[in-house]
Amino acid sequence: xxxxxxxxxxxxxxxxxxxxxxxxxxxxxxxxxxxxxxxxxxxxxxxxxxxxxxxxxxxxxxxxxxxxxxxxxxxxxxxxxxxxxxxxxxxxxxxxxxxxxxxxxxxxxxxxxxxxxxxxxxxxxxxxxxxxxxxxxxxxxxxxxxxxxxxxxxxxxxxxxxxxxxxxxxxxxxxxxxxxxxxxxxxxxxxxxxxxxxxxxxxxxxxxxxxxxxxxxxxxxxxxxxxxxxxxxxxxxxxxxxxxxxxxxxxxxxxxxxxxxxxxxxxxxxxxxxxxxxxxxxxxxxxxxxxxxxxxxxxxxxxxxxxxxxxxxxxxxxxxxxxxxxxxxxxxxxxxxxxxxxxxxxxxxxxxxxxxxxxxxxxxxxxxxxxxxx
Amino acid sequence: xxxxxxxxxxxxxxxxxxxxxxxxxxxxxxxxxxxxxxxxxxxxxxxxxxxxxxxxxxxxxxxxxxxxxxxxxxxxxxxxxxxxxxxxxxxxxxxxxxxxxxxxxxxxxxxxxxxxxxxxxxxxxxxxxxxxxxxxxxxxxxxxxxxxxxxxxxxxxxxxxxxxxxxxxxxxxxxxxxxxxxxxxxxxxxxxxxxxxxxxxxxxxxxxxxxxxxxxxxxxxxxxxxxxxxxxxxxxxxxxxxxxxxxxxxxxxxxxxxxxxxxxxxxxxxxxxxxxxxxxxxxxxxxxxxxxxxxxxxxxxxxxxxxxxxxxxxxxxxxxxxxxxxxxxxxxxxxxxxxxxxxxxxxxxxxxxxxxxxxxxxxxxxxxxxxxxxxxxxxxxxxxxxxxxxxxxxxxxxxxxxxxxxxxxxxxxxxxxxxxxx
Numbered sequence: 059x060x061x062x063x064x065x066x067x068x069x070x071x072x073x074x075x076x077x078x079x080x081x082x083x084x085x086x087x088x089x090x091x092x093x094x095x096x097x098x099x100x101x102x103x104x105x106x107x108x109x110x111x112x113x114x115x116x117x118x119x120x121x122x123x124x125x126x127x128x129x130x131x132x133x134x135x136x137x138x139x140x141x142x143x144x145x146x147x148x149x150x151x152x153x154x155x156x157x158x159x160x161x162x163x164x165x166x167x168x169x170x171x172x173x174x175x176x177x178x179x180x181x182x183x184x185x186x187x188x189x190x191x192x193x194x195x196x197x198x199x200x201x202x203x204x205x206x207x208x209x210x211x212x213x214x215x216x217x218x219x220x221x222x223x224x225x226x227x228x229x230x231x232x233x234x235x236x237x238x239x240x241x242x243x244x245x246x247x248x249x250x251x252x253x254x255x256x257x258x259x260x261x262x263x264x265x266x267x268x269x270x271x272x273x274x275x276x277x278x279x280x281x282x283x284x285x286x287x288x289x290x291x292x293x294x295x296x297x298x299x300x301x302x303x304x305x306x307x308x309x310x311x312x313x314x315x316x317x318x319x320x321x322x323x324x325x326x327x328x329x330x331x332x333x334x335x336x337x338x339x340x341x342x343x344x345x346x347x348x349x350x351x352x353x354x355x356x357x358x359x360x361x362x363x364x365x366x367x368x369x370x371x372x373x374x375x376x377x378x379x380x381x382x383x384x385x386x387x388x389x390x391x392x393x394x395x396x397x398x399x400x401x402x403x404x405x406x407x408x409x410x411x412x413x414x415x416x417x418x419x420x421x422x423x424x425x426x427x428x429x430x431x432x
Numbered sequence: 433x434x435x436x437x438x439x440x441x442x443x444x445x446x447x448x449x450x451x452x453x454x455x456x457x458x459x460x461x462x463x464x465x466x467x468x469x470x471x472x473x474x475x476x477x478x479x480x481x482x483x484x485x486x487x488x489x490x491x492x493x494x495x496x497x498x499x500x501x502x503x504x505x506x507x508x509x510x511x512x513x514x515x516x517x518x519x520x521x522x523x524x525x526x527x528x529x530x531x532x533x534x535x536x537x538x539x540x541x542x543x544x545x546x547x548x549x550x551x552x553x554x555x556x557x558x559x560x561x562x563x564x565x566x567x568x569x570x571x572x573x574x575x576x577x578x579x580x581x582x583x584x585x586x587x588x589x590x591x592x593x594x595x596x597x598x599x600x601x602x603x604x605x606x607x608x609x610x611x612x613x614x615x616x617x618x619x620x621x622x623x624x625x626x627x628x629x630x631x632x633x634x635x636x637x638x639x640x641x642x643x644x645x646x647x648x649x650x651x652x653x654x655x656x657x658x659x660x661x662x663x664x665x666x667x668x669x670x671x672x673x674x675x676x677x678x679x680x681x682x683x684x685x686x687x688x689x690x691x692x693x694x695x696x697x698x699x700x701x702x703x704x705x706x707x708x709x710x711x712x713x714x715x716x717x718x719x720x721x722x723x724x725x726x727x728x729x730x731x732x733x734x735x736x737x738x739x740x741x742x743x744x745x746x747x748x749x750x751x752x753x754x755x756x757x758x759x760x761x762x763x764x765x766x767x768x769x770x771x772x773x774x775x776x777x778x779x780x781x782x783x784x785x786x787x788x789x790x791x792x793x794x795x796x797x798x799x800x801x802x803x804x805x806x807x808x809x810x811x812x813x814x815x816x817x818x819x820x821x822x823x824x825x826x827x828x829x830x831x832x833x834x835x836x837x838x839x840x841x842x843x844x845x846x847x848x849x850x851x852x853x854x
Contacts, residue, residue: 127803128803128804129800130791130799130800132516132793132796133796133800159590159592160566161566162565162566162567162796162797162800163796163800165566165590165797166796166797166800166801167800168592169592169767169768169801169804170768170800170801170804179592179593180592181589181590181592182589183587183589183603184562184566184569184585184587184589185585185586185587185607185610188606188607188610190602190603190606190607190610191587191603193599193602193603194589194599194600194602194603197597197599198589352570353566355569355573355585355587356573357572357573357576357577357582357583357585358577359573359574359576359577381514384516386514386516386517386518386567386570386796387566387570389513389514389516389517390513390517390521390567390570390571390573390574391570392512392513392514393511393512393513393525393574394573394574394577394578396512397511397512
């Protein structure tokens with residue numbers, strides 16, 4: 059097995075077995091883990107406690123049954139899965155769960171956790187251009203910090219926080235480079251592998267993830283760039299899973315040359331800036347700098363333009379919108395993006411992502427006819 | 433002689449609703465500014481600036497009640513709006529697209545010509561506030577983008593912990609000052625702080641009389657039919673910073689007080705049971721939801737939905753923190769425990785026997801905590817509840833048969849409870 063294959067296999071294992079990743083971490087360090095609900099959280103704070111931040115992004119193909127009691131069928135697919143897992147006690151090993159509420163569904167879910175872990179809720183301000191918004195978020199973060207310290211019985215020092223911020227910034231930068239490398243080498247980093255590299259970072263300490271991805275990048279870049287005889291696409295949405303869906307991308311030679319997925323590139327889009335101010339303030343400023351996301355209010359509606367730029371920068375053939383079923387913030391962005399794509403002559407296709415579904419024949423047919431059109 | 437002299441409250445309601453739309457049309461003709469606003473966004477700043485206000489949610493509800501929603505929903509769906517998006521929003525985006533087409537081509541699309549929608553003009557700016565949902569952020573982003581106009585945002589962060597902290601009020605008050613600065617630029621004139629005080633006072637008088645009406649449901653038997661709150665809501669939404677709302681609500685509250693004194697009650701036959709309605713009205717089927725209850729001798733004497741506009745604050749508070757608190761304490765913008773307290777208070781005041789929960793396909797925020805809310809309340813006060821599937825303006829979701837069955841079940845449970853208590 060080549061070194062590239064070894065690293066990818068390692069990351070794929072972690073992405074596929076978060077529970078094992080957490081148990082290994084606990085055995086190794088004697089410390090616990092903290093759940094992080096989608097989409098954004100000041101994860102650096104958890105990292106600074108020495109606990110493992112674990113992204114909670116639902117499950118694949120799990121039949122929703124217990125959660126039906128608490129959520130109507132029109133709640134988004136990912137929250138149905140998360141509620142089902144809560145009911146099954148899957149998250150009860152977490153020492154706490156950090157919960158942001160940037161959409162109406164998350165507001166409600168933050169009030170009805172069915173597991174046993176304590177839940178720490180905070181609100182992102184949405185009038186993000188204002189300094190008052192930063193100040194508000196700093197206070198929210200101070201309260202998050204207090205609660206983490208309380209539940210985890212750890213003091214979060216500024217020095218530890220600065221160290222974690224540096225580790226996270228480095229990981230984000232390395233992942234941005236990885237996105238470019240994956241675009242240049244689709245023969246080596248296919249859609250399934252690309253996703254695994256992103257997903258594994260949800261279940262690992264970021265410094266370990268950074269080291270592996272750096273090594274991966276180095277190995278891949280040592281190879282010659284080969285011409286790509288398939289098509290190139292930019293994908294956007296909450297997430298693009300499971301592997302069976304990504305296998306279809308591979309089968310039709312659709313290389314993902316950039317993404318705007320909440321689970322992937324939105325997580326690494328902005329860094330916490332250096333500066334004289336305290337770490338919590340600079341972390342709050344990162345939210346102010348966030349852009350192109352359906353739950354970060356933008357009255358200029360820049361997401362479509364951002365995607366159009368990504369298409370130009372990567373020489374992509376099309377945009378694929380991976381629409382999380384029943385996610386209304388994403389559904390509200392779609393008509394404006396769609397109009398902008400059409401006006402610019404950018405080919406685009408919307409496919410539905412439903413985590414409960416285990417059959418992909420329909421989406422396969424749609425992607426096939428779309429590829430033939432490109 | 434004034435045109436409104438001698439008018440009963442019901443006539444005043446129709447008169448001022450029409451007049452408010454006419455005010456907007458005339459403003460547009462004069463070249464003055466028109467603003468579209470989220471229903472619980474503060475109108476005080478725009479009104480101070482002399483801007484005429486239009487309320488898309490009320491407008492969409494009106495279209496729904498007049499059975500005109502489907503045409504507008506179709507327009508929105510053709511533009512790419514998923515059926516999962518709020519139906520108020522879809523009706524409004526459909527209507528906006530029709531107006532935009534008419535403005536660009538000079539020809540009204542047929543769907544608009546045939547629509548029962550009240551005739552309101554396109555906005556020059558929009559103002560939104562997420563105290564009743566974050567959908568209003570997305571919807572107004574889209575209005576601003578599609579019309580290329582300014583969007584004023586008042587963000588009231590979800591109150592995951594109560595009471596409302598000072599730092600949240602400070603953030604909201606700062607946004608009020610920022611909105612004023614934005615309006616000074618948009619209008620090209622300074623903000624008139626003296627007039628602002630008058631507008632705040634006016635708003636408080638409207639709210640005072642609005643609350644007088646809702647208070648009438650505490651009497652048993654009740655002189656107020658709670659569904660009338662749904663009918664009169666249009667003015668507390670659209671005209672609370674004008675005297676239109678105050679005049680109408682005062683007349684209605686006075687009428688109800690006289691009826692109470694005279695022993696005239698909402699139900700001619702004796703009311704048998706009293707229910708709480710939780711959620712937005714089902715506008716396309718308002719009559720059916722009401723009559724089904726009435727036929728079973730059940731009257732609605734409590735609902736938190738119209739009470740969203742109980743926006744009382746200290747108009748003299750120059751820090752604007754009191755006003756900030758009024759706009760953020762909306763019960764659906766608060767944690768579950770506070771939501772429960774609010775509904776329990778309404779039930780106690782309205783002497784409620786049971787609750788109907790509207791599981792609203794359009795409103796995730798007013799649906800996804802229904803199970804927990806209902807269970808906690810039942811545990812605490814022992815009152816039964818039922819839930820039905822509906823939608824505020826998409827007529828396809830509601831099933832009259834399901835509603836009837838659920839309401840019958842509720843009435844049976846309430847009557848059994850009452851019999852057991854006797």
